[in-house]
Amino acid sequence: MERVLVVQGGLLLSDGIVSLLTRESDLTVVNTHVNDEASLVDEIEKIQPSVLILPEKVQDAHLSQPFLLLKNCSILRVIVIDERKNLIQIFNKEEIEVARSVDLITAIRGERN
Numbered sequence: 001m002e003r004v005l006v007v008q009g010g011l012l013l014s015d016g017i018v019s020l021l022t023r024e025s026d027l028t029v030v031n032t033h034v035n036d037e038a039s040l041v042d043e044i045e046k047i048q049p050s051v052l053i054l055p056e057k058v059q060d061a062h063l064s065q066p067f068l069l070l071k072n073c074s075i076l077r078v079i080v081i082d083e084r085k086n087l088i089q090i091f092n093k094e095e096i097e098v099a100r101s102v103d104l105i106t107a108i109r110g111e112r113n
Contacts, residue, residue, distance in 0.1 A: 001028055002050045005043060008033040009055025013083050017053060049076065056082040 004027055008014045014031060021029045030047050034040040044052065078091040096107045 001026055003028045003030065003047060004051045004053060005047050005049035006031045006053045007040065007043075007055065009081075013055060013081065017081075044076070052076060052078045054078065054080050056080055056084075 004021055006014055006018050006021070006029060008031065018029055018031045021027050030049070032043050032047075034043060076093055080089040080091070082088070096103065098104050098107065
């Protein structure tokens with residue numbers, strides 16, 4: 001079962017996302033509000049989500065180094081929602097062993113061995 005942490009941004013957007021996701025039987029959804037980067041990291045450590053959903057304005061206001069979230073979590077997919085442009089950005093943590101130079105080229109191309 002996937003754990004999804006939805007961070008409050010625009011009340012309507014976050015509530016709508018939570019309402020939509022809670023209908024899915026294979027998702028556990030937690031809705032939270034954070035005041036700063038430290039409280040966001042605390043929530044992630046406490047809940048251990050596999051997916052973090054952030055409104056873009058929360059990301060801009062509270063994350064000075066968003067990629068540290070990916071580095072410090074074993075499995076985390078970060079989805080940033082830009083409600084003004086109806087776009088999402090998805091950041092996945094992926095680790096690939098690079099034993100040979102061809103492994104690096106394969107990773108750059110986004111191919112799998």
